[in-house]
Amino acid sequence: MKRIDYLANPTRFMRLAAVLTPWMGWATVLLAAVGLYLAFFVAPPDYQQGESVRIMYVHVPTSWMALFCYVSMAVAAATGLIWKHPVADLVAKCTAPVGAAFCFLALLTGSLWGKPMWGTYWVWDARLTSMLILLFLYLGYIALVNAFDDPARGAKASSILVLVGVVNVPIIKFSVDWWNTLHQPASVIKMGGPSIHPTMLWPLLLMALAFTTYYVWVLMVRVRGEIIANKIRVLRLKQVHG
């Protein structure tokens, strides 16, 4: 009987995940430790912003990750829709909470960084506003994926939504940038400082890498959870239909 990988457990993925998870865990801890050390003890304070620039070492990587997770959701969704690969659907569904967390953190750290610089917690700055809209796209995705009784239905509908969303992200970015320059006085201090000094670049990259391995770590854990939940559902259905 041809192996029905939708029903049989995707053993290849489960084995890979089981092996990968601890490595990702240790990589995250190590990279984060080194990154934070560099960020606090090696990188120089900003001549204008002083120590508050260190928030950049969390704000910038979380912003990158927010976008990176959304794009990987779109790629996973496309794979799921086009090649009907069941695990791809699960990857998209499990990435959403991680992406939404990073997106929220980017907003939180952005506003905490903005307070000493601009005097208020929220400024309709182009980047922050786009990040806020991206958060709405995440919340819309998460709401849709859980709005159906049959999870396969939820996965299909939300895959289409994330593909429509990923097409709209650049359009929204363009519109918000235009809207922002129209209303915002031009004197906004550039977030990343005039030029990235090497000692500032390394912690940024290390933190970004740490967040990426963290993403893969949580993704592996969540996807395995989903696969097992699927198997439970199939077993229950079997009991009902016999």
Place this chain on the structure above:
Amino acid sequence: MTQFTGKDLLCVRGGRVVFTGLDFSVGPGGALVLIGPNGSGKSSLLRLMAGLLKPYAGIVAWDGEGIAEDPEAHGGRMHYVGHHDAVKPALSVHENVSFWAGLHGHVGTVDGALETLAISHLSDVPGRFLSAGQKRRVNLARVLAAPSPLWLLDEPTTALDKATITTLERQIAEHRAGGGIVVLSTHGEIPLEGAGVLELAHFQAGSGEIAA
């Protein structure tokens, strides 16, 4: 010789194997009756044949060409009668039937169809006043109003009275005599002579597939 065939069909709904390794083949003038307990996949198979549902594996073909290749062409040569009757409460019977017949490019055949199913007296009555049986007859009228080679009928006799069932029987015989094909799921109300029978229970998945 347009043959309506299905090869090694595997249907998965909600993570459960509904049927597997299912083949069928019906020629012009032929008929196929699907029998089996509820939940054995009769409706799923009909929806698969209509193209509403994609099979997880296997292929449904018309004259050798997969129906997924050109869904519009398949839509043009087939009528699917499901559980819902698609009757709009705000539109009159005539408007309902002529809309669907119009989609298939047939105009002017509506009155004949209403006549055959004895609902021409309801022609101007809005859909919301109709009984379940009358709504089902309006649904069947759209099939008669736009002749198509393939009929896929999912339990067509529900909510129909004796007289209408015999009318339906005659229409199916006429349709088959004209070279048409009929596939229907039923609980035995319509005796169709010379019809193939497909027992869904034979194609249930063994318990081995699911446990894994």
Place this chain on the structure above:
Amino acid sequence: MMGVFGAIVRRDLRLALRQGMDSVMVVMFFVIAVVLFSFGVGPEPNVLARIAAGVIWVSALLASMLSLERLFQIDYEDGSLELLALAPVPLEVAVVAKVTAHWLTTGLPLILAAPLLAVLLRMDGEGFGILIAVLLIGTPTLSLIGAVGAGLILGSRRGGVLLSLLILPLYIPVLIFGVGAVDAAIGGFPFKAHLLILGAFLAGSAALCPWAAAAAVRQAIE
């Protein structure tokens, strides 16, 4: 092809006119929303004039979204959507036909009501012509994007609320340039660029949205 398109549009219009106070309700919501803003912000003429374009656009956007939830829902429940998917015409044509009918029953009435509300909000006279032009280009885009959302929520629990969460972020570019065009016109600045961009949004969504909405409907009726 065009015959079927016309048939579906006529059927939906007939349904909307017979069944529905649909368009009337949508326009009523539009008027009430604008009036609420005035109560909230106060009758100060130059304050109202300042925010008039924004208030009208946001209210029009919310109003056109009200009836989107039922774009496919009724046909989905009574089985017509399945038959439309099985029609000898691509589902995309049926989707565009339904969107056209939706726009005629909601977008158009909003455009007719907009100048009246612009007077209510003491909007500067120059803005009226551009407001109508911008709404003419913008509201079809709203209906097209909304159709994708309407397809996605088929068969889900609490569709209405979900639809607004899915669709409103995607409306933001149309809102920004719609209001931008009117404010530019009132301020005496050139507004041609805004109209071109809005036209681009319309062309883009006319090309992509029917395809995405049909895909959403197809997997909903599986």
Place this chain on the structure above:
Amino acid sequence: MDGLSEFLNMGGYAPFVWPSFGATVAIMAVLLVVSLRTLKRNQAALDALKDRENGADEA
């Protein structure tokens, strides 16, 4: 010891720097723990279902 307190003060920006890093670590940790716990719970439920099913087969 004043090096530590001076470090903690973050040039006067302490109320902004530490909450940023703190919230990041906290939220990431919570997401990780919740995910791990869901995995364990599902695994236990699956094992329980499997045992009951094997139990049923034997009985």
